Amino acid sequence: MIRMLSMRTSEEVMKMSKNDLLLEVKNLYTSYGRIPMLLDVSFRLREGEICTILGANGAGKTTLVKAILGMVKADQGSMTFEGEEITNMPTHKRVAKGIQVASAETGTFPKMTVEKNLRLGAYNINDPKVLSERLEEAYESFPVLKDRLQQKAGTLSGGERTMLALARAYINKPDLLIMDEPSLGLAPIVVDEVFRIVKRLNKENDMSIMLVEQNVVKSLGVSDYGYIIQKGQIIFEGSPDAIRDSAILDNPVMS
Numbered sequence: 001m002i003r004m005l006s007m008r009t010s011e012e013v014m015k016m017s018k019n020d021l022l023l024e025v026k027n028l029y030t031s032y033g034r035i036p037m038l039l040d041v042s043f044r045l046r047e048g049e050i051c052t053i054l055g056a057n058g059a060g061k062t063t064l065v066k067a068i069l070g071m072v073k074a075d076q077g078s079m080t081f082e083g084e085e086i087t088n089m090p091t092h093k094r095v096a097k098g099i100q101v102a103s104a105e106t107g108t109f110p111k112m113t114v115e116k117n118l119r120l121g122a123y124n125i126n127d128p129k130v131l132s133e134r135l136e137e138a139y140e141s142f143p144v145l146k147d148r149l150q151q152k153a154g155t156l157s158g159g160e161r162t163m164l165a166l167a168r169a170y171i172n173k174p175d176l177l178i179m180d181e182p183s184l185g186l187a188p189i190v191v192d193e194v195f196r197i198v199k200r201l202n203k204e205n206d207m208s209i210m211l212v213e214q215n216v217v218k219s220l221g222v223s224d225y226g227y228i229i230q231k232g233q234i235i236f237e238g239s240p241d242a243i244r245d246s247a248i249l250d251n252p253v254m255s
């Protein structure tokens, strides 16, 4: 497979000073046992940017997220976060450095109440005053949760659970928030709300966001830049307009 187009020209990449770059994944290879998965994946995310990764089921999106978190080993290649080499850093250290994943599927404890989930999520916050301020902020930003603090997370609707996962991540104010398919299984109106919140976290809290999605239209609508992954390889990258203008979205594997 050939890389079809690289929209960040080498001039742009040169201009992107080291300080602008929050996360850089360079020529990454990973495998599951003897089966290769990610093949020469390079990915850059600038500070303050929402960057989307689009791809069909099984394309390798979650594998890339796991590699960034250190949950899947890099066979080759390197990763830096805020200019520091993280390629072989354990997961908890990456989280402590400010990388956080919000996942409705795996990011909440179903048997615990919403409040307990939020408190447990705030593991980086030791000062009780800061914690109560952050909880108040989270209730303001995610009002649907405030009415359900004593409800078990497992009984929340899909949309509410997504909000809880986002709120848990938000409380820690990570430098990089990674969302793995936040719109999955949600009704269109709830999807719109989730994407509005994503945009607000980015704008008002200056949070850089990596948005892993299959909802091409919505995610391009909020993103500054995008990558398309297919069978473990980045096959296209560019601005949302460049992606929309390309024929890449007509590719049957993207539908």
Ligand SMILES: Nc1ncnc2c1ncn2[C@@H]1O[C@H](COP(=O)(O)OP(=O)(O)OP(=O)(O)O)[C@@H](O)[C@H]1O
Binding pocket: 032, 037, 055, 056, 057, 058, 059, 060, 061, 062, 063, 064, 214
């Ligand atoms: N632990 C594992 N062991 C073996 N194969 C795996 C493992 N995890 C994932 N895979 C395989 O790697 C491929 C990529 O999986 P991945 O979860 O990265 O896809 P994805 O793009 O996130 O897909 P989806 O949109 O369905 O979540 C799939 O074919 C999957 O079956």
Ligand SMILES: [Mg+2]
Binding pocket: 061, 062, 063, 180
């Ligand atoms: Mg996935």
